[in-house]
Amino acid sequence: MRFALDEAAEALRDATADVLRGYSPGGDAAGTWDKLAGVGVLGTLVPEDQGGLGLDENALVPVLEEIGYSGLPGPAAETIAFAAPLLAGAGLGTAGGGLIAVRAGDGDLIPYGMEAPRLVMDYMVYEQGQLVLEEVPALDPLRPLARVLEVRGAGVQLGAPEGTAWQRGVLGTAALLCGLSRRMLDMTVEYVKRREQYGVPVGSFQAVKHALADAHVAVEFARPAVLAAGWDLSQAAESPIDPVGVAKILASDAARLVARTAIQCHGAMGYTTEYDLHLFAKRVWALAPSWGDADWHRARVATHLGV
Numbered sequence: 001m002r003f004a005l006d007e008a009a010e011a012l013r014d015a016t017a018d019v020l021r022g023y024s025p026g027g028d029a030a031g032t033w034d035k036l037a038g039v040g041v042l043g044t045l046v047p048e049d050q051g052g053l054g055l056d057e058n059a060l061v062p063v064l065e066e067i068g069y070s071g072l073p074g075p076a077a078e079t080i081a082f083a084a085p086l087l088a089g090a091g092l093g094t095a096g097g098g099l100i101a102v103r104a105g106d107g108d109l110i111p112y113g114m115e116a117p118r119l120v121m122d123y124m125v126y127e128q129g130q131l132v133l134e135e136v137p138a139l140d141p142l143r144p145l146a147r148v149l150e151v152r153g154a155g156v157q158l159g160a161p162e163g164t165a166w167q168r169g170v171l172g173t174a175a176l177l178c179g180l181s182r183r184m185l186d187m188t189v190e191y192v193k194r195r196e197q198y199g200v201p202v203g204s205f206q207a208v209k210h211a212l213a214d215a216h217v218a219v220e221f222a223r224p225a226v227l228a229a230g231w232d233l234s235q236a237a238e239s240p241i242d243p244v245g246v247a248k249i250l251a252s253d254a255a256r257l258v259a260r261t262a263i264q265c266h267g268a269m270g271y272t273t274e275y276d277l278h279l280f281a282k283r284v285w286a287l288a289p290s291w292g293d294a295d296w297h298r299a300r301v302a303t304h305l306g307v
Contacts, residue, residue, distance in 0.1 A: 009059035015039045016063050020070035025279045029073050033099060045085040056234040061175045061226055068179025071280055073142035075112045077172030078102035083120050086158045086165050104169055105291035109136055113146030124155035140286040142279060167233060167244045170291045174226045174251035177287055181219045181255045184262040184280050192265055208265055215261040218254035225250045242304045245297035252288040259284045
């Protein structure tokens with residue numbers, strides 16, 4: 001199978017990358033999301049007759065990988081992959097109203113719940129003012145969490161729970177993890193080329209080379225699996241191995257390995273909060289268990305295989 005993007009998917013990926021090129025971690029996230037909305041990113045999976053781009057999951061993966069690479073905070077997979085298509089299917093419009101927080105992959109917690117104009121819980125959509133929320137301490141300071149204390153208004157039903165929608169959320173999270181992995185690898189390779197010990201770059205040391213090679217291989221195995229899962233969803237293909245679950249397993253494991261390797265190869269610099277690496281690592285540690293951690297998906301794949 002050849003995982004080549006079509007022209008529309010390539011154009012959207014490139015447009016996304018162009019917007020994100022001007023973003024740096026801790027920068028103007030809201031303004032950057034406005035620009036992404038302007039090029040249609042939030043409506044990637046929304047039909048054209050409802051104001052979206054009418055693309056499929058093959059286009060979704062590279063877009064979310066670019067967002068992951070940038071470190072841009074916000075409910076990217078929740079909005080683009082999960083909620084926007086559901087809202088459009090229920091006749092509630094596209095994601096043009098802004099980002100959408102979702103309670104789906106973090107237990108009873110809602111990432112970005114205090115910030116998003118709309119929230120989806122149990123396939124019901126609520127406006128921000130209909131819920132009483134409390135902020136919950138979060139590992140990733142740029143991915144704040146909230147818990148619902150009280151529901152004060154009637155939500156709008158998005159229809160019966162749709163397995164494909166949930167799988168799109170898993171797929172989107174896997175793509176974000178691949179982008180984060182790429183970014184941390186690039187940062188680390190650049191660092192070990194510059195950082196010297198004993199008069200030579202630390203990147204010339206065999207232990208560093210091997211560690212980074214292992215991390216690179218893990219990412220290169222994960223990325224095709226995520227693309228394959230996107231193709232599988234786009235074709236509504238029947239598969240005995242749960243490709244989306246496999247994608248999340250490989251992407252989560254690769255991202256954790258890259259985060260650990262990146263911190264080790266940076267030495268003391270990797271432990272400083274003044275250096276951006278910690279923001280990418282914390283995003284990985286937050287997203288890897290979200291929408292089902294690797295162990296949960298392994299058990300699900302085993303069930304699919306009858307093991």
